[in-house]
Amino acid sequence: MLLLNKQESEILSSEITPKETYRAFELNRRQLMRGLGSAGVAAGLAAALPRKAQAEVKIDNLVATQYKVPDRATTPEGIAKSYNNFYEFGEEKDDPAKNAHTLVTYPWSVTVEGLVAKPRTFQFGELFHLQPMQQRVYRFRCVEAWSMVIPWDGFPFSELIKAVEPLPDAKFVQFLSLANQKEEILPGGIHWPYSEGLRMDEAMHPLTLLTFGSYGETLANQQGAPVRVIVPWKYGFKSAKSIVKIRFVKHMPPTTWNELASNEYGFYANVNPEVDHPRWSQAHERLLNAYTIFPKVVPTLMFNGYGDQVASMYAGMDLRKNY
């Protein structure tokens, strides 16, 4: 699959002259890729990475892929970056864009632990340059029955899994998000840190994207900067934001929304038009991909339209019970 991607891919932004501010960033990236990676390079790279909120920087050498949504227009960037569910920064949709400027995304590290042969802590730069960055346009379906179409920038999460060599006992992956009272509001009523999880085959699936950017730029804080996961055939809350820890475990990990209301949010949370949320229908979605007061309400697709690639993982499972 990955090979296929590479065959079909082309360099997206190689023709574009990098902005002045990216020269150092790019230089360090190349050094790292040549295998000159060292503490010194990491420090130099760090200097070029965004320090402040709203300082999304362009990602160079993005690799285009066949992952597109030809039948739907892409959501305008302004909508995708101002309408977010990121409860660490408040409960309203516009709260994250207002409040997430306090999130400090540098320095950042992601600890990978649990049932792996090579547990380690990745500095953000190391993780960022683990693999070439791909651009993939995915449908994004929120459990609240609205949806967007977003170009994400990242690489398959399976690349990270390969790098840490999971043990045979590792059956699930748990993602833990940052929970820091100094930087986040962390409203009461929710048990922090935010926890999400995937079954190992779901985590290994080529669609599951370790995501560092959108629209060709590093993630905005309110989108879950600096690194998150995107699982396009599941409801949005499965795609954990601002990840600081990745744990390989034997048993199904506790997940935040499932803990809060298990009758409303299952562990699997696959997009499924036939299984209603107890409080609303999931058969349709409000497509937020244009500035209009009369948005299109479109039928929701099974597995968010990725059924041909993911349905086999759930063969024989009762999706009404395992919602």
Add this chain to the structure above:
Amino acid sequence: MKDRSIVIGKAVAHALCLLPALGLARMYGNGSLVAQPDPVNYITHFTGNWALWILLADLAITPLRRLPVGAGRQGLNFLVRFRRLVGLYAFFYATLHLLTYVLLFSGYNLSAAISGLEAGRVLEPWHQMQLIWPTIFDDLEKRKFIQVGIAAWVILFLLAATSPRRMLRAIGGKNWQRLHRMVYVAGVLACVHYWWLVKAGVRTPWRVTAVLTILLLIRVGFWMGKRGGAARGLQPIHREGPWREQDSAPGAG
């Protein structure tokens, strides 16, 4: 309070109650509504919130007018003359809220309905409604929060429909008053509607709930005070029905 002051007061009350709707119209006009990431969600919350707050303002009139302040024995009693006006605005915003759900939220193809009308097909809005009706019916049948929301709207509709004074005369004062005490039920249902809508862990409806709880407690306090007073052979303070005042109808007094 003098009649002239009442007229001015009513003009001010109309203006205040219309302000949110005018604000929304202005947002539509200057493009800031369409610049919202999810205008439908915005309009839904906007109209729902104002319906609730104006309803609470209406419910606050009775406790306020009993406060021992103001000139003479009458105190703030004049406020009762604003109760119908404010209540009708609560119904107005609740209706906008309901229309937002039916015409924008449910998937109703409003632009197709409008362009159909423009092309002379007068039945197009109705055809579009027939297309979306199964979805709405499904919601009505299955969703508790929609059921209580609709119930609250139906109560407000009944109160609005019986608000003219000739309806009061037709129904009779006592029955009318009993009917209009349902306004408290509408308030409770509207709050429940809000709580059932938000996700577990979300506490945004706490403000309206706190205000409603205080108003209900005051109401219970009056009721117990009245009964205690009656038991001791005392006259209730405001025995005379407010409907005897000119230009006002009784309500949840």
